Amino acid sequence: MSYVVYGDLRSGAFSSEAALAEAGVSYEFHTVPLEQNAQKAPEFLAINPTGKMPALKLPGGEIMTESAAILLTIAERHPDAGLLPPPASFGRARCYRWIAYLASEVYPMVEISDYPERFAPLGEAAVALRRKAKARIRERLLVLEKTIAGPWLLETGFSAADIYLANFSRWRNSIGREWLAEGHIPKITALAEAVSQRPLIAPVWARHFGRD
Numbered sequence: 039m040s041y042v043v044y045g046d047l048r049s050g051a052f053s054s055e056a057a058l059a060e061a062g063v064s065y066e067f068h069t070v071p072l073e074q075n076a077q078k079a080p081e082f083l084a085i086n087p088t089g090k091m092p093a094l095k096l097p098g099g100e101i102m103t104e105s106a107a108i109l110l111t112i113a114e115r116h117p118d119a120g121l122l123p124p125p126a127s128f129g130r131a132r133c134y135r136w137i138a139y140l141a142s143e144v145y146p147m148v149e150i151s152d153y154p155e156r157f158a159p160l161g162e163a164a165v166a167l168r169r170k171a172k173a174r175i176r177e178r179l180l181v182l183e184k185t186i187a188g189p190w191l192l193e194t195g196f197s198a199a200d201i202y203l204a205n206f207s208r209w210r211n212s213i214g215r216e217w218l219a220e221g222h223i224p225k226i227t228a229l230a231e232a233v234s235q236r237p238l239i240a241p242v243w244a245r246h247f248g249r250d
C-alpha cells in the first residue's frame with residue numbers, strides 16, 4: 039500500500055503532497071472538496087475527527103494528521119530526501135522552530151481569517167475579526183521575511199520548512215491580496231517561486247496553484 043494524502047487543491051494538503059514528491063515515494067491524492075464542506079462529512083471525520091485537512095494514511099494503514107507532524111513524519115521516514123538538516127544539528131533545531139511557528143502562530147490565524155463567523159457573531163464583529171486575523175498573519179509572516187537566509191529559510195539549505203512556508207504564502211485571500219501585491223514579503227515570494235521550481239515538486243505545485 040502507498041501513502042494516501044487526503045485534502046483539496048490549494049489547501050494545506052499541498053505541503054504533505056510536496057514532501058512525498060520530494061522524497062520520491064508513491065502516493066495517492068484523495069480529494070476532499072472544501073467548497074462542499076466535505077471535511078466535516080462523517081466519512082472524513084472518521085479519518086480526521088478535527089474536520090481539517092490534510093490527513094495522511096501511512097503505507098501501514100495508520101492515519102496521521104496535523105500538517106507539521108505529517109511533514110516531520112515524512113522527513114524522518116525518508117531521510118535521503120534531505121527534508122531536514124542533520125539530526126541534533128542547530129539547523130535541525132531551527133527547522134523545527136519555524137515549522138512549529140507556522141503551525142502554532144500562523145495556521146490558527148488562517149482559520150480565523152477564513153471562517154471569522156466561527157469565533158464572532160456574524161456581521162460587523164466577524165468582519166472586524168477577519169481584518170485583525172489578516173493583520174496578525176502579515177505581522178507573523180514579516181518575522182519570517184526578516185529571518186530568511188535566501189534562497190531558503192535556513193542557511194543550511196532547502197528543507198521541509200520551505201515547503202510549509204511556500205504553502206502559506208499562496209493563501210492570498212487569507213493574507214490580503216492588496217498587501218501581497220504591494221510587495222512586503224519579497225524573500226518569501228522568491229522562496230515560494232524556488233519551491234515551485236524544484237523538479238519533483240513542480241508538477242504538484244502546478245496542480246495546486248497553477249500559474250497563480
Ligand SMILES: N[C@@H](CCC(=O)N[C@@H](CS)C(=O)NCC(=O)O)C(=O)O
Nearest residue numbers: 049050077089090091092104105106
Ligand atoms: N492544525 C491543522 C490545521 C489544518 C487546517 O486548518 N486546514 C484547513 C485547510 S488549509 C481546513 O481543513 N479548513 C477547513 C475547516 O477549518 O473547516 C494542521 O496543521 O493540519
